[in-house]
Amino acid sequence: MRSQSDSILAPLSLPDGPFLLAMVGAAGSGKSRVARAFPPDWRLELDNYRWQATGSPGDQTATPIASVVFRELLEARLTRNLPVLADSTNSERGVRAYLTQRARHWRMPTVAIVFRVPVQECLARQETRTKAKQVPPDAISRQADGVPTPDQLIDEGFDHAYYADELDLLGLLLCRAATADPDPLADVRCTFGEDLAAVFAWHSEREHGFAAGTFAVAGREITVRWIDDGDPYDHHWQARLNEACTDGCPGPLWVKVTDAADLQSVYLGGAPDEPWCDGCHSHGLAVS
Numbered sequence: 001m002r003s004q005s006d007s008i009l010a011p012l013s014l015p016d017g018p019f020l021l022a023m024v025g026a027a028g029s030g031k032s033r034v035a036r037a038f039p040p041d042w043r044l045e046l047d048n049y050r051w052q053a054t055g056s057p058g059d060q061t062a063t064p065i066a067s068v069v070f071r072e073l074l075e076a077r078l079t080r081n082l083p084v085l086a087d088s089t090n091s092e093r094g095v096r097a098y099l100t101q102r103a104r105h106w107r108m109p110t111v112a113i114v115f116r117v118p119v120q121e122c123l124a125r126q127e128t129r130t131k132a133k134q135v136p137p138d139a140i141s142r143q144a145d146g147v148p149t150p151d152q153l154i155d156e157g158f159d160h161a162y163y164a165d166e167l168d169l170l171g172l173l174l175c176r177a178a179t180a181d182p183d184p185l186a187d188v189r190c191t192f193g194e195d196l197a198a199v200f201a202w203h204s205e206r207e208h209g210f211a212a213g214t215f216a217v218a219g220r221e222i223t224v225r226w227i228d229d230g231d232p233y234d235h236h237w238q239a240r241l242n243e244a245c246t247d248g249c250p251g252p253l254w255v256k257v258t259d260a261a262d263l264q265s266v267y268l269g270g271a272p273d274e275p276w277c278d279g280c281h282s283h284g285l286a287v288s
């Protein structure tokens with residue numbers, strides 16, 4: 001058995017150049033989870049386009065439009081000789097034939113990864129999904145019954161085909177994650193969410209010795225800072241209140257915020273925690 005470090009160094013034997021990768025497996029078999037081992041721009045996912053068309057990834061009435069988008073993007077990438085990952089069940093032979101035919105047309109090698117997961121497991125995984133993303137049990141059973149073996153996929157025209165558990169896909173994901181650029185907004189994203197992180201910028205100057213930044217949208221803004229006094233159990237965010245401390249102490253007031261709801265409360269004039277004054281704090285006092 002390979003050691004962990006070996007497997008990270010040599011995650012997969014995939015073609016050197018670009019290739020078309022088709023996931024093959026029933027709904028809930030783990031295709032999209034594994035697809036994260038590959039760059040996001042490779043991934044074409046019908047669920048995503050159904051969601052964009054209707055607000056619901058499982059809304060089958062949007063399958064025709066989702067398929068059009070899928071095919072257009074597939075063609076756009078193949079034309080440019082870019083790798084592409086078809087993250088759908090690909091459980092129908094005709095769908096797979098379309099993929100291999102388009103790839104052959106553009107002289108792109110094809111790889112299939114097959115997910116052999118007991119149907120009971122696929123069904124149980126539906127429970128963890130939102131209603132909108134759940135697939136009917138009879139459809140899952142049908143898909144699971146129809147999953148071909150790698151040998152059958154080679155006979156169908158794929159250049160390479162593997163069972164997912166024969167490959168070191170975790171090693172590949174680690175490789176990608178470990179070499180990704182560090183995210184300067186990771187803490188902001190994690191505390192306040194993706195959308196607020198998108199309107200956040202760090203200040204070049206520190207606020208009273210602490211890293212600070214502003215959420216700004218169309219002339220409205222709220223400033224926060226990251227308090228890290230060296231105690232690993234006591235670092236947190238503070239948001240600046242609009243008012244100053246008192247006449248005697250004009251120091252800025254800050255308040256601890258732990259999530260987007262706290263930030264909203266500050267924006268609306270509230271204070272989700274005891275306000276904290278830099279002026280008074282320099283004498284060791286919290287302000288109430």
Ligand SMILES: Nc1ncnc2c1ncn2[C@@H]1O[C@H](COP(=O)(O)OP(=O)(O)OP(=O)(O)O)[C@@H](O)[C@H]1O
Binds near residue numbers: 034
């Ligand atoms: N090996 C696993 N261990 C634990 N949970 C898993 C595993 N594989 C998948 N899951 C979970 O099961 C759920 C379904 O997985 P995923 O979305 O990857 O399935 P899928 O094959 O892409 O399904 P669909 O065809 O409906 O898009 C997800 O919540 C995922 O995190």
Ligand SMILES: [Mg+2]
Binds near residue numbers: 032033047087
């Ligand atoms: Mg999926």
